[in-house]
Amino acid sequence: MTPHDPTDGAIREGEPPYRSAHGSSLANPLKGGSSLSPGALKGIGIGCFVLCTILLFVAWERYQDYARKVEEANRVLELFVGVLKQTTGSAPVVEGESEPGVPPATMISLLFAALSAIGGAVCFVVAAKKGVEQLRRLREENARLREQLSGHPRSEAVVSATNCPACGAAISPEAARCPGCQIALR
Secondary structure, three states, X not given: XXXXXXXXXXXXXXXXXXXXXXXXXXXXHHHOOOOOOHHHHHHHHHHHHHHHHHHHHHHHHHHHHHHHHHHHHHHHHHHHHHHHHHHHOOOOOOOOOOOXXXXXXXXXXXXXXXXXXXXXXXXXXXXXXXXXXHHHHHHHHHHHHHHHHHOOOOOHHHHHOEEOOOOOOEEOOOOOEOOXXXXXXX
């Protein structure tokens, strides 16, 4: 080992830390990197959409409750004006009825529903990108293995062998388990 071998693990002043050729151990979510599997990301995305639906129902219920309370307040005001008119002979001038606005609870529910919908969409997009990336890597590995096999003379074992769908190891047609990853083939 040389005194300045970057692979010895020592941190030296003035030198950048050694980076593995396999990339950083921290995944960059902005570049589609995530330690979660595509299935887990899809599950989180579904959860986000369920949360969005619940929040939309909450927002609708809060708005309907607020509108009902405004309607009741308008009726009480009409009754009050009617009583004043009967007792005094004149009534205060009331210009129109109050219209229900959007209550803060509805606005907050709608905001979080939008955020959870965006989160669900992002989870599905990242899961799709990861799935495509995994498929691309499997195809490259398959092409590399085919290239390696094409350079070797074909023996009877190679001609009768097939590849394991999980790890790509050569297996014979009568094998019940893959010799490489031990998964059941039948």
